[in-house]
Every structure is written in C-alpha cells, then in structure tokens.
Amino acid sequence: MPDDERERLVLRTLEAVxxxxDAMDQMHGGLRGDMDMNASDVAALRMLIMRERSGQDVQPQDIARHLAISTASTTKLLDRLTDSGYVERRPHPIDRRARIVVVTDVARADFYRHFGERLGRMRQGMAGYTDVELRAIVRFLADMSHALIEQ
Known part of the structure; x- marks a missing residue:
C-alpha cells in the first residue's frame, strides 16, 4: 500500500480507470450483440466513425494498424462490412491509386441507434459535474489516452 495520500489517490484513480x-468492454460487447457483429468489425466501425468526426480519411492499412491485424484479415473485415452495407471503398481524394474506407449512412444510423441509449445514460452520469470538473476529466482522459498509445 502507498505511504502518502497522493500515492493512495493515484492508486484509486488507476483502479477507477x-x-x-471494463465497463467500456462490456458496453462494446453489448454493441456487438445488438449489431450482430464480431469484435473486430465493431472496433473498425467505431474507429471509422471517430475518424470521420475529426475529418480524417481512413485507408485499409490504418484499420490494420489500429486493430493490429494483418492486411489479409483487414481485407476480409472490409469485405464483411461492405457486404453488410456498412462501408464503401472509394478512391483516395488525392492519390487515385489508393483507396479510403467510408462509413455509409446505414452504418452511421445503425451504430448511433444502438449506441444512443448508452450515450444518453453516460450524459446523465455527467449531470452532477461542474463545467470545471468536466474540463478536468476531458484533460485527464486525453492524457491517459496519449500515455497508452505513445511508445
């Protein structure tokens, strides 16, 4: 056990993270069941939607890198998502030899329909926090995200 109050607080924070x-894993498991998709497909769809919101184009190799899967597995994943009407492969806007992967309106609507209820509960959970506290949480989560993905 840590000796001082700061270290105890850091430990409690890490445990809360x-x-x-674990709660996020359970939520994503629920999404997989709701959408009748496997974990990689849901993770790819979630990644595509997040990147779309930030205005980033996504190429197949970006998905492979994000999911830590082979290019062959990525091709199979994209074939499944294309066949289900969730994504389209389009020419890259600058490099016509390359392709980008784009989420369809059907996928976006289906994802948000299933995610919407969970998102509403998350918003309710934030109701008791001040703007200052929420800004601190945003900063904390961004810092933790960077700590996890940076090498």
Whole structure:
C-alpha cells in the first residue's frame, strides 16, 4: 500500500480507470450483440466513425494498424462490412491509386441507434459535474489516452 495520500489517490484513480475500461468492454460487447457483429468489425466501425468526426480519411492499412491485424484479415473485415452495407471503398481524394474506407449512412444510423441509449445514460452520469470538473476529466482522459498509445 502507498505511504502518502497522493500515492493512495493515484492508486484509486488507476483502479477507477480499470473499472471504467471494463465497463467500456462490456458496453462494446453489448454493441456487438445488438449489431450482430464480431469484435473486430465493431472496433473498425467505431474507429471509422471517430475518424470521420475529426475529418480524417481512413485507408485499409490504418484499420490494420489500429486493430493490429494483418492486411489479409483487414481485407476480409472490409469485405464483411461492405457486404453488410456498412462501408464503401472509394478512391483516395488525392492519390487515385489508393483507396479510403467510408462509413455509409446505414452504418452511421445503425451504430448511433444502438449506441444512443448508452450515450444518453453516460450524459446523465455527467449531470452532477461542474463545467470545471468536466474540463478536468476531458484533460485527464486525453492524457491517459496519449500515455497508452505513445511508445
């Protein structure tokens, strides 16, 4: 056990992050069941929607890198998502030899329909926090995200 109050607080915070991570895993498991998709397909769809919101084009190799899967597995994943009407492969806007992967309106609507209820509960959970507290949480989560993905 840590000796001082700061270290105890850091430990409690890390434990809370682990509990939150487990809750996110459970939520994503629920999404997989709701959408009748496997984990990689839901993760790819979620990644595509997040990147779309930030205005980033996504190429197949970006998905492979994000999911840590082979290019062959990525091709199979994209074939499944294309066949289900969730994504389209389009020419890259600058490099016509390359392709980008784009989420369809059907996928976006289906994802948000299933995610919407969960998102509403998350918003309710934030109702008791001040703007200052929410800004601190945003900063904390961004810092933790960077700590996890940076090498």
């Amino acid at each position: 682990q509990v939150f991570s």
